[in-house]
Amino acid sequence: MSRGRVPFMDLKRVYDVEQACSMPNTFQDDDDDGDDLWPLGEIDPKKLKFPCCIVWTPLPVVSWLAPFIGHVGLCREDGVILDFAGSNFISVDDFAFGPPARYLQLDRKQCCMPPNLGGHTCKYGYKHTEFGTAVTWDDALSASARSCEHRTYNLFTCNCHSFVANCLNRLCYGGSMEWKMVNVAVLILTKGKWVSASSVVRSFLPCAVVTCLGVFLVGWPFLIGLFSFSLLLVAWFIIATYCFKNIMC
Secondary structure, eight states, X not given: OOTTOOOHHHHHHHHHHHHHHHSOOHHHHHHHHTOOOOOOOOOBGGGTBOTTEEEEEEXXXXXXXXXXXXXXXXXXXXXXXXXXEETTEEEESOOTTSSOSEEEEOOGGGSOOOSSGGGOOSSOXXXXXXXXXXXXXXXXXXXHHHHHTTSOOBTTTBSHHHHHHHHHHHHTGGGOSOOOHXXXXXXXXXXXXXXXXXXXXXXXXXXXXXXXXXXXXXXXXXXXXXXXXXXHHHXXXXXXXXXXXXXXX
């Protein structure tokens, strides 16, 4: 090759780069419009597929005494359930304690998923970046799952609700980074839909049977004790969540 001549292949590469730069950024336009979200499949309780849903199921023994206490998980865009089922363990497509009884599908358009530091749609900006952001719904679940894989499970301080709250904070869902165990539980209990009539029976029948047996064997003091137990549980979660944040995960 003579000195000063540029190889044909180099010229072709330069041309390709210039052509790519001159093309309209279709993907960026889609991002600006907010219409690039992956379409979700249908909710299918028989196959245990709940795309982008919070799911809830009653716990054995505990839910017999306090039916508002249960186990929660969060689902990927393909409907697969992820839940914090034990210390250093995130269960995938194997929901602990039985199939979901309630579900609530969340709106991905209420999430802040910035592609860069300047792409925040929430009011938190740097705080959100420091906590950890995600570019997709499934990316947020994966990051939260990795975080919980190094945590010790505790029913009272670090449980399945903590995993869901961590993910919602990572997504800044609803423009908020204040998701905790309590408001996650309130959200699914107040806005969640029942999967079926049998789910309602499965959730409340054990509590009704225990209550009737307790009243029959012990009398009205059993109801007072049951009410006190429920009140103590609620008080603990509220006080620990908002007053003793250092012991919560």
